[in-house]
Each structure stands twice: as C-alpha cells, then as structure tokens.
Amino acid sequence: MSDQSEDNADEATAGRGPTHEWTAADARRYLRVPRASDDKYSRGVLGMRTGSDAYPGAAVLGVDAASRTGVGMLRYLGPETPTRLVLQRRPEVVTASGRVQAWLLGSGMDAEQRSDAQTASLRDALGEGLPVVLDAGALDLVQDAGADTIITPHAGELASVWARVGVAVDRTTIAEHPVHWAVETAERFGVTVLLKGARTVVAGPSTPTITVTASSSWAATAGSGDVLGGILGALLATNAEFLPDEGPGILSRVAATAAFLHQTAGARASGGGPIVALDIAEAVGRTIAELLGQQPD
Numbered sequence: 544m545s546d547q548s549e550d551n552a553d554e555a556t557a558g559r560g561p562t563h564e565w566t567a568a569d570a571r572r573y574l575r576v577p578r579a580s581d582d583k584y585s586r587g588v589l590g591m592r593t594g595s596d597a598y599p600g601a602a603v604l605g606v607d608a609a610s611r612t613g614v615g616m617l618r619y620l621g622p623e624t625p626t627r628l629v630l631q632r633r634p635e636v637v638t639a640s641g642r643v644q645a646w647l648l649g650s651g652m653d654a655e656q657r658s659d660a661q662t663a664s665l666r667d668a669l670g671e672g673l674p675v676v677l678d679a680g681a682l683d684l685v686q687d688a689g690a691d692t693i694i695t696p697h698a699g700e701l702a703s704v705w706a707r708v709g710v711a712v713d714r715t716t717i718a719e720h721p722v723h724w725a726v727e728t729a730e731r732f733g734v735t736v737l738l739k740g741a742r743t744v745v746a747g748p749s750t751p752t753i754t755v756t757a758s759s760s761w762a763a764t765a766g767s768g769d770v771l772g773g774i775l776g777a778l779l780a781t782n783a784e785f786l787p788d789e790g791p792g793i794l795s796r797v798a799a800t801a802a803f804l805h806q807t808a809g810a811r812a813s814g815g816g817p818i819v820a821l822d823i824a825e826a827v828g829r830t831i832a833e834l835l836g837q838q839p840d
Contacts, residue, residue: 562722562744562752565799567807571834573800575613575781586615587780590643592664593650593772594625595680601651601769603628606636608773608824609647612804613831614780618643620664625651644783645674647776649681650769674779674786674794677734678772683707685732690748691786692734693779693798695772701728701738722752735794737775739768743802750792755802762809766820774808774827775801804830 577586589609594602602625609617610633617636619629629636646668652661657680665681674691677684682704685694696704698717701724705712708731717724718740725738725746735747741760745753757763778801779794786793804827811833812818812826 560751562754565745565753565755565803567803567834567837569796570800570803571837573778573782573797574804574831574835575785576835577613581615583615584642585784586613587645587777587783588616588618588641588643589614589776589780590618590620590646590668591773591776592620592646592648592661592668592681593652593678593769594621594629595652595656596622596624597653597656598651599625599628600766601625601679603632604766604769604820604824605647605650605773605776606633607821608770608827609777610636610773611824611827611831612774612777612781614777643673643780645676645776645780646671647676647678647772647779648684649678650772652680654680654683674783676772676776676779679768685734688732688734690733691794693737693775693794694728694732694734695737695739695768695775695798697739697768701736704728704732722746722754726752735798737798737802739771743799743806745795745799745802747792747795750795753795753799755799755806757806757809759806759810759813759815761813761816761818762806762823764818764820767805767809767823770820770824771801771805773824774805778804804834807834 593605606629619636648665677694698714702714721738721744725736725744728736729746729748738744741757743755778797808826808830809823812822
C-alpha cells in the first residue's frame with residue numbers, strides 16, 4: 544500500500560477530509576512582525592521549564608531557538624546547571640518568575656526521574672490556564688492539560704502516552720499510520736497533537752489535519768526536537784493575543800507553522816550537508832526574514 548493510500552485509509556477511519564500540506568504562504572500568517580507600539584511584553588513572553596542536570600543541552604537549544612523566533616522575552620526557570628549554561632549562551636534570558644503569555648514544558652526532562660518539586664512546578668504552570676507546549680518529559684501530564692495545549696511527541700513517546708491509559712500500541716504502528724494516531728490522540732485527550740517525523744502530522748480535536756513534509760533528512764539529529772519545541776513555544780507566545788479571535792484550529796495552524804519553520808531552517812542550515820541542532824536554531828532568524836520577504840503565493 545502506498546503512503547497516500549495509507550493516509551486515505553487513516554483519514555477515512557478518523558472521519559475527516561484530506562490532510563492539508565502546510566506551505567510558506569500558510570506559515571507567513573502566523574509570523575508576527577513587531578508593531579511600532581510594541582514592547583518586550585506585548586511581543587510575547589515565553590516561560591520555559593525545560594532541561595535537567597542529565598540533559599542540560601536541551602534547555603540551551605530550546606532557549607536559543609525561541610530567542611530567534613520573534614518572542615519579546617524568555618523566562619527560563621530550570622535547575623542550576625542548565626540555568627548556568629543558558630545564561631552563558633543567551634545572557635538576555637530572564638531567570639526570575641513573572642508573567643508570561645505561554646509555557647514550554649518538559650524538553651530535556653525524564654518523567655521517571657523528575658523530583659516532586661519539579662512535577663509540582665509543571666502542574667502549577669498547567670494550572671495557570673495559558674497556552675502550553677508539552678514536550679518530552681512532561682507528556683505524562685497530558686491528562687491534566689487544558690484545551691489550549693499542544694503536545695509534541697515522536698512515535699515512541701506517543702506509544703508511552705497511550706500506555707498510561709491502558710492502550711497498547713507500538714511505535715512502529717504509530718509511525719506507519721501517523722494521521723490516524725495523531726487524530727485519535729487529539730480526540731482522546733482534547734489537545735492539539737504535533738506528531739514528529741519525516742512527515743509531521745498536526746491534528747486538533749475536530750479540526751482539519753495538517754502535514755509538514757521534511758525537505759531535508761539532515762535535520763534528523765540529536766536535539767532537533769528541542770529546537771522545534773523552542774520555535775513552537777515562541778510562536779505560541781507571539782500569537783497568544785490573537786488566539787481567541789482566530790477560531791477553531793488556530794493551535795494546529797501555529798503548530799504547523801513551527802514545524803514548517805523548523806524544517807525550512809534545517810534545510811537552509813544544511814545546504815545539502817550534515818548539520819547539528821544548534822545550526823537549525825541559528826538559521827531560524829534568517830529563515831523568518833526570507834519567508835516574510837516572499838511575495839504571497
């Protein structure tokens with residue numbers, strides 16, 4: 544069976560129409576250009592509880608990517624070691640608590656190794672009722688998440704999410720039928736799902752399903768997902784004030800824009816050769832400038 548045939552079967556099972564492949568023209572709508580009246584707060588403040596002593600680099604990668612995606616301020620609230628490394632890389636990051644417009648939670652964490660205090664801090668962020676990105680080591684909290692939540696699993700992580708509610712499905716099955724499982728997850732948990740892969744699938748509850756196809760396989764490298772989390776968190780913060788007016792599916796469209804920007808930055812950074820995750824983050828600003836400079840399709 545071809546990939547397209549499998550997708551059609553998945554979509555029929557889910558009771559939805561064909562998926563929409565996200566384009567540069569689609570993405571440009573959600574790249575917010577600062578207004579003359581904006582300050583760092585009105586441009587969007589992203590709160591980040593990411594990284595751990597075991598995986599401090601995830602915090603650095605996410606912060607670096609987010610800082611290049613147009614957010615007005617980053618508040619990084621993490622353990623001592625990643626905090627030190629984050630400030631060495633990005634001294635403009637704020638490490639004190641304060642107001643934020645969105646949260647990125649869980650990148651570079653291990654749910655099985657979290658302390659009670661770390662878990663409580665993640666739950667506190669979820670309890671604020673703000674738009675949230677749940678990644679990696681915070682995916683186990685999806686049942687506590689509200690409707691304005693985007694989860695960002697790969698196939699193996701999504702299998703673990705389902706295992707926690709007593710459903711046995713292996714990562715291979717999810718990888719072979721990503722549209723079906725993204726839609727099923729969105730409906731079951733009431734969140735927007737960005738299922739990572741060579742063909743990323745974005746699905747929200749009862750909203751059209753979107754795909755973003757990788758233009759370069761070089762972006763499949765360690766830490767790339769942490770970069771995507773930072774991009775998505777920043778876009779969620781910069782779009783936060785517009786979410787109530789954009790109607791159903793806005794979280795899916797923001798998530799698809801993040802995936803498109805991530806893939807495009809990866810291709811730009813690669814130029815056809817090997818790259819590392821930080822290369823993708825460093826290419827984000829130039830990629831946004833290029834997208835904004837293009838004429839509408």
